[in-house]
Amino acid sequence: MQAAAYLSVEEYFALEAGSEMRHEYCDGVIIDMAGGSEAHGLIKDNTSAAFRQALTSRTCRIITSDLRVRLSMEDRG
Numbered sequence: 001m002q003a004a005a006y007l008s009v010e011e012y013f014a015l016e017a018g019s020e021m022r023h024e025y026c027d028g029v030i031i032d033m034a035g036g037s038e039a040h041g042l043i044k045d046n047t048s049a050a051f052r053q054a055l056t057s058r059t060c061r062i063i064t065s066d067l068r069v070r071l072s073m074e075d076r077g
Helices: 009-017 038-054
Strands: 023-026 029-032
Touching: 009 023
Parallel strands: none
Antiparallel strands: 023 029
């Protein structure tokens, strides 16, 4: 098994800009992400709708996909 090469955040974004696949970036390692299925999409939408209906706080938002987030080491708990 070949060791994964470390990539910088900038290299990750360059890879993603030209890629048809989606990837996760974790501590310099790129991990392929699986594509979603119709069943996955329906479960995601139904779950999102239920959370949206249950949450009454204006400080909470439901975001389901296609958003890149960056967590610091402190956020990992």
